[in-house]
Amino acid sequence: MITQVRKITLGTKEWADSNVNCYFGCSNNCRYCYAKKMAIRFKRKTEENWKIMIPNSLKIEKNYRHRNGRIMFPTSHDITIESLINCLKVLNKLLVAKNNVLITTKPSVYCINKICKKFKKYINLIQFRFTITSINNDILGFWEPNAPTFEERYKSLKLAFQNGYKTSISIEPFLDLNPYILVEKLLPFVTESIWIGKINYYNLNNPSNNNKYFFDKMEQTKQKNHLIEMIKIASKRYQGIVRIKDSIYNYVKS
Numbered sequence: 001m002i003t004q005v006r007k008i009t010l011g012t013k014e015w016a017d018s019n020v021n022c023y024f025g026c027s028n029n030c031r032y033c034y035a036k037k038m039a040i041r042f043k044r045k046t047e048e049n050w051k052i053m054i055p056n057s058l059k060i061e062k063n064y065r066h067r068n069g070r071i072m073f074p075t076s077h078d079i080t081i082e083s084l085i086n087c088l089k090v091l092n093k094l095l096v097a098k099n100n101v102l103i104t105t106k107p108s109v110y111c112i113n114k115i116c117k118k119f120k121k122y123i124n125l126i127q128f129r130f131t132i133t134s135i136n137n138d139i140l141g142f143w144e145p146n147a148p149t150f151e152e153r154y155k156s157l158k159l160a161f162q163n164g165y166k167t168s169i170s171i172e173p174f175l176d177l178n179p180y181i182l183v184e185k186l187l188p189f190v191t192e193s194i195w196i197g198k199i200n201y202y203n204l205n206n207p208s209n210n211n212k213y214f215f216d217k218m219e220q221t222k223q224k225n226h227l228i229e230m231i232k233i234a235s236k237r238y239q240g241i242v243r244i245k246d247s248i249y250n251y252v253k254s
């Protein structure tokens with residue numbers, strides 16, 4: 001039986017106490033992006049221009065104080081080669097103020113190399129959380145069209161690990177029916193935790209026959225029996241390292 005008595009927290013609150021962003025829009029243009037959905041709903045962005053990243057100069061130029069608890073950066077865009085200079089500027093201000101920062105990204109080697117080199121003296125304040133949702137580049141290319149390939153993200157993880165940084169993984173949403181193949185591959189380079197979450201939202205507008213293949217595969221990952229099996233494997237084989245997100249527990253119990 002699946003039971004969970006601890007307090008349920010959802011979304012980024014499960015990982016950090018506050019968050020910081022410095023761009024509008026995200027070039028990765030993931031099909032399951034909740035930030036995109038909200039930006040379109042509140043007319044801050046459109047379906048067409050979400051992928052054009054616009055710097056938020058207010059957030060880039062302001063000063064940041066020390067905050068209680070961990071800060072997640074970023075949450076509604078990514079750290080890309082194009083946005084890197086401004087992201088480094090904001091990260092620097094957060095770290096100078098001695099904030100604990102959870103750097104969340106679908107990583108590229110170029111960006112991770114720059115971050116590792118620049119912030120070595122703040123290594124104790126930083127934890128990387130790399131989003132690696134599938135081991136299969138066809139699946140990644142469909143759901144996260146402009147994000148780095150699996151190999152690029154895998155190399156980035158190894159790079160951060162070899163540089164002595166704290167590393168963790170988000171497999172949310174898990175895109176492979178069996179995410180534990182991915183877990184096994186990443187495990188040797190993870191110092192903290194691997195989080196598995198299910199897909200909570202995706203854009204189902206007019207799936208073509210080509211797209212149907214990926215949508216159908218995704219539907220299989222969401223079946224309750226399958227999710228229960230994922231929870232059991234985590235507690236049996238990966239206790240203490242693989243963490244199941246509350247969204248899965250909530251869904252299974254509903």
Ligand code: SF4
Nearest residue numbers: 026029030033076077
């Ligand atoms: S990387 Fe994150 S913020 Fe960017 S499009 Fe994908 S889900 Fe949205």
